[in-house]
Amino acid sequence: MRQDIQAVLFDLDGTLIDSAPDLAGAANALRAQHGLPALPYQQLRPMVGAGARGMVGLAFGVSPGELKFEALRDAFLAQYESALLVHTHVFADMLPVLAVLQDESCPWGIVTNKNSRFALPVVAGLPALANSGVLICGDTTAHAKPHPEPLLEAARRLAVSPQACVYVGDDLRDIEAGRAAGMRTVAAGWGYLGQGEHIEDWGADFIASSPQQLLKWLEEA
Structure with a gap:
Protein backbone atom coordinates (compact mmCIF):
# COMPACT_ATOMS: atom_id res chain seq x y z
CA MET A 1 0.00 0.00 0.00
CA ARG A 2 1.39 3.40 -0.93
CA GLN A 3 2.56 5.37 2.07
CA ASP A 4 0.41 8.44 1.43
CA ILE A 5 -2.83 6.44 1.72
CA GLN A 6 -3.77 6.14 5.38
CA ALA A 7 -7.40 5.04 4.98
CA VAL A 8 -9.79 3.84 2.28
CA LEU A 9 -13.50 4.67 2.40
CA PHE A 10 -16.13 2.89 0.33
CA ASP A 11 -19.68 3.53 -0.76
CA LEU A 12 -21.87 0.55 0.15
CA ASP A 13 -24.44 -0.44 -2.50
CA GLY A 14 -22.84 -1.15 -5.86
CA THR A 15 -19.31 -0.69 -4.54
CA LEU A 16 -18.87 -3.09 -1.63
CA ILE A 17 -22.10 -5.05 -1.85
CA ASP A 18 -24.50 -6.28 -4.49
CA SER A 19 -27.90 -5.41 -3.02
CA ALA A 20 -29.67 -5.03 -6.36
CA PRO A 21 -31.40 -8.44 -6.23
CA ASP A 22 -33.15 -7.61 -2.95
CA LEU A 23 -34.03 -4.05 -3.98
CA ALA A 24 -35.39 -5.28 -7.30
CA GLY A 25 -37.24 -8.01 -5.42
CA ALA A 26 -38.89 -5.40 -3.20
CA ALA A 27 -39.98 -3.39 -6.25
CA ASN A 28 -41.49 -6.43 -7.94
CA ALA A 29 -43.15 -7.62 -4.73
CA LEU A 30 -44.84 -4.24 -4.47
CA ARG A 31 -45.86 -4.38 -8.12
CA ALA A 32 -47.40 -7.79 -7.47
CA GLN A 33 -49.43 -6.33 -4.60
CA HIS A 34 -50.82 -3.83 -7.10
CA GLY A 35 -51.64 -6.53 -9.64
CA LEU A 36 -48.74 -5.65 -11.94
CA PRO A 37 -46.34 -8.11 -13.58
CA ALA A 38 -42.69 -8.30 -12.53
CA LEU A 39 -40.17 -6.14 -14.36
CA PRO A 40 -36.97 -7.77 -15.68
CA TYR A 41 -34.09 -7.62 -13.22
CA GLN A 42 -31.77 -6.08 -15.82
CA GLN A 43 -34.23 -3.21 -16.21
CA LEU A 58 -39.35 2.94 -12.67
CA ALA A 59 -41.72 0.45 -11.07
CA PHE A 60 -44.75 2.76 -10.99
CA GLY A 61 -43.97 5.70 -13.26
CA VAL A 62 -44.34 8.30 -10.50
CA SER A 63 -41.97 11.04 -9.35
CA PRO A 64 -41.47 12.94 -6.07
CA GLY A 65 -44.22 15.50 -5.66
CA GLU A 66 -46.86 13.37 -7.36
CA LEU A 67 -49.85 12.31 -5.30
CA LYS A 68 -49.05 8.59 -5.04
CA PHE A 69 -45.27 8.85 -4.68
CA GLU A 70 -44.87 9.06 -0.89
CA ALA A 71 -47.21 6.17 -0.16
CA LEU A 72 -45.51 3.97 -2.76
CA ARG A 73 -42.06 4.97 -1.51
CA ASP A 74 -42.96 4.11 2.08
CA ALA A 75 -44.47 0.78 1.01
CA PHE A 76 -41.37 0.00 -1.05
CA LEU A 77 -39.05 0.73 1.88
CA ALA A 78 -41.14 -1.40 4.22
CA GLN A 79 -41.05 -4.26 1.72
CA TYR A 80 -37.28 -3.92 1.36
CA GLU A 81 -36.76 -3.77 5.13
CA SER A 82 -38.55 -7.09 5.50
CA ALA A 83 -36.09 -8.85 3.16
CA LEU A 84 -32.75 -7.05 3.36
CA LEU A 85 -30.40 -10.00 3.20
CA VAL A 86 -32.07 -12.63 1.05
CA HIS A 87 -29.64 -12.33 -1.85
CA THR A 88 -27.47 -9.34 -0.87
CA HIS A 89 -23.77 -10.18 -0.61
CA VAL A 90 -20.34 -8.59 -0.71
CA PHE A 91 -18.98 -8.59 -4.26
CA ALA A 92 -16.69 -11.63 -4.39
CA ASP A 93 -13.90 -9.65 -6.06
CA MET A 94 -13.97 -7.09 -3.24
CA LEU A 95 -13.01 -9.69 -0.65
CA PRO A 96 -9.30 -9.71 -1.66
CA VAL A 97 -9.26 -5.91 -1.53
CA LEU A 98 -10.56 -5.91 2.05
CA ALA A 99 -8.14 -8.71 2.95
CA VAL A 100 -5.14 -6.72 1.73
CA LEU A 101 -6.25 -3.63 3.65
CA GLN A 102 -6.61 -5.76 6.76
CA ASP A 103 -3.25 -7.47 6.27
CA GLU A 104 -1.50 -4.13 5.83
CA SER A 105 -3.32 -2.57 8.80
CA CYS A 106 -4.83 0.13 6.59
CA PRO A 107 -8.07 1.38 8.15
CA TRP A 108 -11.16 1.27 5.95
CA GLY A 109 -14.74 2.27 6.38
CA ILE A 110 -18.13 2.78 4.75
CA VAL A 111 -19.88 6.02 3.83
CA THR A 112 -23.33 5.48 2.35
CA ASN A 113 -26.47 7.50 1.71
CA LYS A 114 -28.46 4.44 2.82
CA ASN A 115 -30.49 5.28 5.92
CA SER A 116 -29.23 3.67 9.13
CA ARG A 117 -32.56 1.80 9.34
CA PHE A 118 -31.31 -0.33 6.46
CA ALA A 119 -27.52 0.08 6.46
CA LEU A 120 -26.92 -1.04 10.03
CA PRO A 121 -28.61 -4.46 9.71
CA VAL A 122 -27.13 -5.05 6.25
CA VAL A 123 -23.57 -4.36 7.39
CA ALA A 124 -24.08 -6.33 10.61
CA GLY A 125 -25.39 -9.27 8.60
CA LEU A 126 -22.40 -9.53 6.28
CA PRO A 127 -19.38 -10.97 8.17
CA ALA A 128 -16.92 -9.77 5.52
CA LEU A 129 -17.68 -6.19 6.60
CA ALA A 130 -17.04 -6.81 10.30
CA ASN A 131 -13.65 -5.07 10.21
CA SER A 132 -15.00 -1.78 8.93
CA GLY A 133 -13.58 0.97 11.11
CA VAL A 134 -16.48 3.35 10.60
CA LEU A 135 -20.00 3.36 9.16
CA ILE A 136 -21.52 6.69 8.18
CA CYS A 137 -25.12 6.41 7.00
CA GLY A 138 -27.33 8.83 5.12
CA ASP A 139 -28.79 10.12 8.38
CA THR A 140 -25.61 10.12 10.48
CA THR A 141 -24.77 13.74 9.68
CA ALA A 142 -26.90 16.74 8.79
CA HIS A 143 -26.10 16.33 5.11
CA ALA A 144 -25.82 13.37 2.75
CA LYS A 145 -23.60 12.98 -0.30
CA PRO A 146 -22.76 14.85 -2.52
CA HIS A 147 -22.13 17.09 0.49
CA PRO A 148 -18.65 16.35 1.91
CA GLU A 149 -19.78 16.25 5.56
CA PRO A 150 -20.30 12.46 5.75
CA LEU A 151 -16.81 11.82 4.38
CA LEU A 152 -15.23 14.39 6.67
CA GLU A 153 -16.99 12.77 9.62
CA ALA A 154 -15.65 9.35 8.60
CA ALA A 155 -12.10 10.70 8.42
CA ARG A 156 -12.53 12.38 11.81
CA ARG A 157 -13.71 9.13 13.41
CA LEU A 158 -10.78 7.26 11.90
CA ALA A 159 -8.43 10.02 13.08
CA VAL A 160 -7.04 10.40 9.57
CA SER A 161 -6.62 13.56 7.50
CA PRO A 162 -9.11 13.74 4.63
CA GLN A 163 -6.19 14.37 2.27
CA ALA A 164 -4.79 10.97 3.27
CA CYS A 165 -8.06 9.17 2.43
CA VAL A 166 -9.30 7.60 -0.78
CA TYR A 167 -13.04 7.36 -1.44
CA VAL A 168 -14.37 4.67 -3.78
CA GLY A 169 -17.90 4.89 -5.17
CA ASP A 170 -20.09 4.02 -8.15
CA ASP A 171 -22.11 7.24 -8.42
CA LEU A 172 -21.35 10.80 -9.49
CA ARG A 173 -22.41 11.97 -6.02
CA ASP A 174 -19.65 9.84 -4.51
CA ILE A 175 -16.98 11.49 -6.62
CA GLU A 176 -18.38 14.96 -6.00
CA ALA A 177 -18.42 14.35 -2.24
CA GLY A 178 -14.92 12.94 -2.23
CA ARG A 179 -13.49 15.83 -4.19
CA ALA A 180 -15.29 18.37 -1.99
CA ALA A 181 -13.80 16.66 1.07
CA GLY A 182 -10.30 16.91 -0.36
CA MET A 183 -9.95 13.16 -0.82
CA ARG A 184 -8.67 11.26 -3.80
CA THR A 185 -11.49 9.50 -5.58
CA VAL A 186 -11.93 6.24 -7.46
CA ALA A 187 -14.97 5.57 -9.64
CA ALA A 188 -16.13 1.96 -9.31
CA GLY A 189 -16.94 0.84 -12.82
CA TRP A 190 -18.46 -2.44 -11.64
CA GLY A 191 -21.27 -0.66 -9.78
CA TYR A 192 -24.81 0.43 -10.51
CA LEU A 193 -24.12 2.93 -13.24
CA GLY A 194 -27.37 4.62 -14.15
CA GLN A 195 -28.73 4.58 -17.66
CA GLY A 196 -26.75 6.93 -19.88
CA GLU A 197 -24.11 7.63 -17.21
CA HIS A 198 -20.67 8.62 -18.52
CA ILE A 199 -18.28 7.65 -15.75
CA GLU A 200 -15.43 9.31 -17.63
CA ASP A 201 -17.07 12.70 -17.03
CA TRP A 202 -17.23 12.42 -13.25
CA GLY A 203 -13.73 13.79 -12.65
CA ALA A 204 -12.46 10.89 -10.52
CA ASP A 205 -8.74 10.52 -9.95
CA PHE A 206 -8.97 6.97 -11.24
CA ILE A 207 -11.59 4.78 -12.90
CA ALA A 208 -11.39 1.14 -11.83
CA SER A 209 -13.28 -1.22 -14.10
CA SER A 210 -12.88 -4.00 -11.51
CA PRO A 211 -11.89 -4.45 -7.86
CA GLN A 212 -8.65 -5.99 -9.13
CA GLN A 213 -7.82 -2.71 -10.87
CA LEU A 214 -8.67 -0.83 -7.70
CA LEU A 215 -6.29 -2.99 -5.68
CA LYS A 216 -3.51 -2.53 -8.22
CA TRP A 217 -4.01 1.25 -8.10
CA LEU A 218 -3.92 1.27 -4.29
CA GLU A 219 -0.71 -0.72 -4.28
CA GLU A 220 1.13 0.85 -7.19
CA ALA A 221 -0.17 4.41 -7.65
Whole structure:
Protein backbone atom coordinates (compact mmCIF):
# COMPACT_ATOMS: atom_id res chain seq x y z
CA MET A 1 0.00 0.00 0.00
CA ARG A 2 1.39 3.40 -0.93
CA GLN A 3 2.56 5.37 2.07
CA ASP A 4 0.41 8.44 1.43
CA ILE A 5 -2.83 6.44 1.72
CA GLN A 6 -3.77 6.14 5.38
CA ALA A 7 -7.40 5.04 4.98
CA VAL A 8 -9.79 3.84 2.28
CA LEU A 9 -13.50 4.67 2.40
CA PHE A 10 -16.13 2.89 0.33
CA ASP A 11 -19.68 3.53 -0.76
CA LEU A 12 -21.87 0.55 0.15
CA ASP A 13 -24.44 -0.44 -2.50
CA GLY A 14 -22.84 -1.15 -5.86
CA THR A 15 -19.31 -0.69 -4.54
CA LEU A 16 -18.87 -3.09 -1.63
CA ILE A 17 -22.10 -5.05 -1.85
CA ASP A 18 -24.50 -6.28 -4.49
CA SER A 19 -27.90 -5.41 -3.02
CA ALA A 20 -29.67 -5.03 -6.36
CA PRO A 21 -31.40 -8.44 -6.23
CA ASP A 22 -33.15 -7.61 -2.95
CA LEU A 23 -34.03 -4.05 -3.98
CA ALA A 24 -35.39 -5.28 -7.30
CA GLY A 25 -37.24 -8.01 -5.42
CA ALA A 26 -38.89 -5.40 -3.20
CA ALA A 27 -39.98 -3.39 -6.25
CA ASN A 28 -41.49 -6.43 -7.94
CA ALA A 29 -43.15 -7.62 -4.73
CA LEU A 30 -44.84 -4.24 -4.47
CA ARG A 31 -45.86 -4.38 -8.12
CA ALA A 32 -47.40 -7.79 -7.47
CA GLN A 33 -49.43 -6.33 -4.60
CA HIS A 34 -50.82 -3.83 -7.10
CA GLY A 35 -51.64 -6.53 -9.64
CA LEU A 36 -48.74 -5.65 -11.94
CA PRO A 37 -46.34 -8.11 -13.58
CA ALA A 38 -42.69 -8.30 -12.53
CA LEU A 39 -40.17 -6.14 -14.36
CA PRO A 40 -36.97 -7.77 -15.68
CA TYR A 41 -34.09 -7.62 -13.22
CA GLN A 42 -31.77 -6.08 -15.82
CA GLN A 43 -34.23 -3.21 -16.21
CA LEU A 44 -34.34 -2.53 -12.47
CA ARG A 45 -30.64 -2.95 -11.64
CA PRO A 46 -29.37 0.33 -13.15
CA MET A 47 -31.85 2.28 -11.01
CA VAL A 48 -30.55 0.96 -7.69
CA GLY A 49 -28.11 3.84 -7.36
CA ALA A 50 -31.03 6.29 -7.44
CA GLY A 51 -32.50 4.75 -4.28
CA ALA A 52 -36.20 4.51 -3.51
CA ARG A 53 -36.91 7.46 -5.79
CA GLY A 54 -35.45 5.64 -8.78
CA MET A 55 -36.93 2.25 -7.98
CA VAL A 56 -40.45 3.56 -7.36
CA GLY A 57 -40.17 5.83 -10.37
CA LEU A 58 -39.35 2.94 -12.67
CA ALA A 59 -41.72 0.45 -11.07
CA PHE A 60 -44.75 2.76 -10.99
CA GLY A 61 -43.97 5.70 -13.26
CA VAL A 62 -44.34 8.30 -10.50
CA SER A 63 -41.97 11.04 -9.35
CA PRO A 64 -41.47 12.94 -6.07
CA GLY A 65 -44.22 15.50 -5.66
CA GLU A 66 -46.86 13.37 -7.36
CA LEU A 67 -49.85 12.31 -5.30
CA LYS A 68 -49.05 8.59 -5.04
CA PHE A 69 -45.27 8.85 -4.68
CA GLU A 70 -44.87 9.06 -0.89
CA ALA A 71 -47.21 6.17 -0.16
CA LEU A 72 -45.51 3.97 -2.76
CA ARG A 73 -42.06 4.97 -1.51
CA ASP A 74 -42.96 4.11 2.08
CA ALA A 75 -44.47 0.78 1.01
CA PHE A 76 -41.37 0.00 -1.05
CA LEU A 77 -39.05 0.73 1.88
CA ALA A 78 -41.14 -1.40 4.22
CA GLN A 79 -41.05 -4.26 1.72
CA TYR A 80 -37.28 -3.92 1.36
CA GLU A 81 -36.76 -3.77 5.13
CA SER A 82 -38.55 -7.09 5.50
CA ALA A 83 -36.09 -8.85 3.16
CA LEU A 84 -32.75 -7.05 3.36
CA LEU A 85 -30.40 -10.00 3.20
CA VAL A 86 -32.07 -12.63 1.05
CA HIS A 87 -29.64 -12.33 -1.85
CA THR A 88 -27.47 -9.34 -0.87
CA HIS A 89 -23.77 -10.18 -0.61
CA VAL A 90 -20.34 -8.59 -0.71
CA PHE A 91 -18.98 -8.59 -4.26
CA ALA A 92 -16.69 -11.63 -4.39
CA ASP A 93 -13.90 -9.65 -6.06
CA MET A 94 -13.97 -7.09 -3.24
CA LEU A 95 -13.01 -9.69 -0.65
CA PRO A 96 -9.30 -9.71 -1.66
CA VAL A 97 -9.26 -5.91 -1.53
CA LEU A 98 -10.56 -5.91 2.05
CA ALA A 99 -8.14 -8.71 2.95
CA VAL A 100 -5.14 -6.72 1.73
CA LEU A 101 -6.25 -3.63 3.65
CA GLN A 102 -6.61 -5.76 6.76
CA ASP A 103 -3.25 -7.47 6.27
CA GLU A 104 -1.50 -4.13 5.83
CA SER A 105 -3.32 -2.57 8.80
CA CYS A 106 -4.83 0.13 6.59
CA PRO A 107 -8.07 1.38 8.15
CA TRP A 108 -11.16 1.27 5.95
CA GLY A 109 -14.74 2.27 6.38
CA ILE A 110 -18.13 2.78 4.75
CA VAL A 111 -19.88 6.02 3.83
CA THR A 112 -23.33 5.48 2.35
CA ASN A 113 -26.47 7.50 1.71
CA LYS A 114 -28.46 4.44 2.82
CA ASN A 115 -30.49 5.28 5.92
CA SER A 116 -29.23 3.67 9.13
CA ARG A 117 -32.56 1.80 9.34
CA PHE A 118 -31.31 -0.33 6.46
CA ALA A 119 -27.52 0.08 6.46
CA LEU A 120 -26.92 -1.04 10.03
CA PRO A 121 -28.61 -4.46 9.71
CA VAL A 122 -27.13 -5.05 6.25
CA VAL A 123 -23.57 -4.36 7.39
CA ALA A 124 -24.08 -6.33 10.61
CA GLY A 125 -25.39 -9.27 8.60
CA LEU A 126 -22.40 -9.53 6.28
CA PRO A 127 -19.38 -10.97 8.17
CA ALA A 128 -16.92 -9.77 5.52
CA LEU A 129 -17.68 -6.19 6.60
CA ALA A 130 -17.04 -6.81 10.30
CA ASN A 131 -13.65 -5.07 10.21
CA SER A 132 -15.00 -1.78 8.93
CA GLY A 133 -13.58 0.97 11.11
CA VAL A 134 -16.48 3.35 10.60
CA LEU A 135 -20.00 3.36 9.16
CA ILE A 136 -21.52 6.69 8.18
CA CYS A 137 -25.12 6.41 7.00
CA GLY A 138 -27.33 8.83 5.12
CA ASP A 139 -28.79 10.12 8.38
CA THR A 140 -25.61 10.12 10.48
CA THR A 141 -24.77 13.74 9.68
CA ALA A 142 -26.90 16.74 8.79
CA HIS A 143 -26.10 16.33 5.11
CA ALA A 144 -25.82 13.37 2.75
CA LYS A 145 -23.60 12.98 -0.30
CA PRO A 146 -22.76 14.85 -2.52
CA HIS A 147 -22.13 17.09 0.49
CA PRO A 148 -18.65 16.35 1.91
CA GLU A 149 -19.78 16.25 5.56
CA PRO A 150 -20.30 12.46 5.75
CA LEU A 151 -16.81 11.82 4.38
CA LEU A 152 -15.23 14.39 6.67
CA GLU A 153 -16.99 12.77 9.62
CA ALA A 154 -15.65 9.35 8.60
CA ALA A 155 -12.10 10.70 8.42
CA ARG A 156 -12.53 12.38 11.81
CA ARG A 157 -13.71 9.13 13.41
CA LEU A 158 -10.78 7.26 11.90
CA ALA A 159 -8.43 10.02 13.08
CA VAL A 160 -7.04 10.40 9.57
CA SER A 161 -6.62 13.56 7.50
CA PRO A 162 -9.11 13.74 4.63
CA GLN A 163 -6.19 14.37 2.27
CA ALA A 164 -4.79 10.97 3.27
CA CYS A 165 -8.06 9.17 2.43
CA VAL A 166 -9.30 7.60 -0.78
CA TYR A 167 -13.04 7.36 -1.44
CA VAL A 168 -14.37 4.67 -3.78
CA GLY A 169 -17.90 4.89 -5.17
CA ASP A 170 -20.09 4.02 -8.15
CA ASP A 171 -22.11 7.24 -8.42
CA LEU A 172 -21.35 10.80 -9.49
CA ARG A 173 -22.41 11.97 -6.02
CA ASP A 174 -19.65 9.84 -4.51
CA ILE A 175 -16.98 11.49 -6.62
CA GLU A 176 -18.38 14.96 -6.00
CA ALA A 177 -18.42 14.35 -2.24
CA GLY A 178 -14.92 12.94 -2.23
CA ARG A 179 -13.49 15.83 -4.19
CA ALA A 180 -15.29 18.37 -1.99
CA ALA A 181 -13.80 16.66 1.07
CA GLY A 182 -10.30 16.91 -0.36
CA MET A 183 -9.95 13.16 -0.82
CA ARG A 184 -8.67 11.26 -3.80
CA THR A 185 -11.49 9.50 -5.58
CA VAL A 186 -11.93 6.24 -7.46
CA ALA A 187 -14.97 5.57 -9.64
CA ALA A 188 -16.13 1.96 -9.31
CA GLY A 189 -16.94 0.84 -12.82
CA TRP A 190 -18.46 -2.44 -11.64
CA GLY A 191 -21.27 -0.66 -9.78
CA TYR A 192 -24.81 0.43 -10.51
CA LEU A 193 -24.12 2.93 -13.24
CA GLY A 194 -27.37 4.62 -14.15
CA GLN A 195 -28.73 4.58 -17.66
CA GLY A 196 -26.75 6.93 -19.88
CA GLU A 197 -24.11 7.63 -17.21
CA HIS A 198 -20.67 8.62 -18.52
CA ILE A 199 -18.28 7.65 -15.75
CA GLU A 200 -15.43 9.31 -17.63
CA ASP A 201 -17.07 12.70 -17.03
CA TRP A 202 -17.23 12.42 -13.25
CA GLY A 203 -13.73 13.79 -12.65
CA ALA A 204 -12.46 10.89 -10.52
CA ASP A 205 -8.74 10.52 -9.95
CA PHE A 206 -8.97 6.97 -11.24
CA ILE A 207 -11.59 4.78 -12.90
CA ALA A 208 -11.39 1.14 -11.83
CA SER A 209 -13.28 -1.22 -14.10
CA SER A 210 -12.88 -4.00 -11.51
CA PRO A 211 -11.89 -4.45 -7.86
CA GLN A 212 -8.65 -5.99 -9.13
CA GLN A 213 -7.82 -2.71 -10.87
CA LEU A 214 -8.67 -0.83 -7.70
CA LEU A 215 -6.29 -2.99 -5.68
CA LYS A 216 -3.51 -2.53 -8.22
CA TRP A 217 -4.01 1.25 -8.10
CA LEU A 218 -3.92 1.27 -4.29
CA GLU A 219 -0.71 -0.72 -4.28
CA GLU A 220 1.13 0.85 -7.19
CA ALA A 221 -0.17 4.41 -7.65
